[in-house]
Amino acid sequence: MTGLRGTSSGPGTEPLREAAPALGADGPRPARSARPDGYAVLRAGRGSLLLHRRAALVAAVLAVLLSAAVVASLCVGESFVPPSEVVNVLLGRPSPDELVVGTLRLPRLVTGLLVGAAFGVSGALVQTVARNPLASPDVIGVTHGAGAATVAAMTFGVTSYAVLPYVSVVGGLAAALLVYVLAWRGGLHASRFVLIGIGISVALGSLTRLFVTKGDYLVAQQAKVWLTGSLNGRGYDQAAPLATVLVLLVPFLLWAARAQRTAAFDDDTATALGTRLGRTRLGLTALGVVLASVATGAAGPVDFVALLAPQIARRLTRTTHIPLVCSALTGALIVVVADLSARRLLSPLELPVGVFTALVGAPYLMWLIVSTRSSRSGGTA
Incomplete structure (x- = not known):
């Protein structure tokens, strides 16, 4: 990836280091290639990669914190398991706590890690397309669509955890397609996209409650717990489809990590850089919708993770775009x-x-709404 030489204007642009020739004893030295401030160039043979130093440091810190949280989650429960025994189980060594750690706690933990990472990346992609920190799969109707489809399936007798994740994907895709079509007016306007998504969310929420009231009592209780977002009873049966989707989407996520840098610019700047905005936004949205839908099928609509994780990652890294790796780590944490x-x-x-x-996300959402309105009113004053 190469930087633009000279200066550029527009939101989200970073100052670039000029490739000025240096004077040496034998005359001018070859100029170094320009790169944005705060980035390091990693070279491997003929290829090179720009690495944001602060983002890499934040990712390393988040990985350490996540590792500590993983160990704590496997240690703490109805009975305490020493960290040494947890490590033995993870490494496949004989341990008297194999049943508690390996059979009861580890499958639930793996599901939680994958769900959090999927929601974090999904929120980053949706917020990039909408250019709005208030946008997330649970705000614009994706998780509500997945939830409505899943509860409808439960009401009509489909309760298999092997089938429900796929039903959630269909519901999430259908809701996202409806929002996208209704928001399209010769282009995708960010504010219209978010407002229509909120309206669709309200409508789908009402439809979900209708299915809950019409269903069997036991099914209704199961649906209520699922709609809250729960990892209770979750295991490898729920984690496997999500892990498969994440692995299959790795090449597309690598593309998304590069495409979102230009998609975050305003339309004129992105078009001037040669970006096909319509296709790029559609691709980023589709990736976000699939990830959110599969994660919802695995654990239910765990609200506010997709809203919180990208914004926390962006504020920690101070990048002009939302970093996907840090968003995934933050969501999992x-x-x-x-x-x-x-x-x-x-x-x-x-x-x-x-x-x-929700206890953390709801106050953050209210603060975000107030701060966004304050900044806009200050800018127009």
């Missing part, structure tokens, strides 16, 4: 810590993980 809190803070009562993410 939020879900793991929230699930640990849900299991232990009110023990023996175990709450759904979505309750704790």
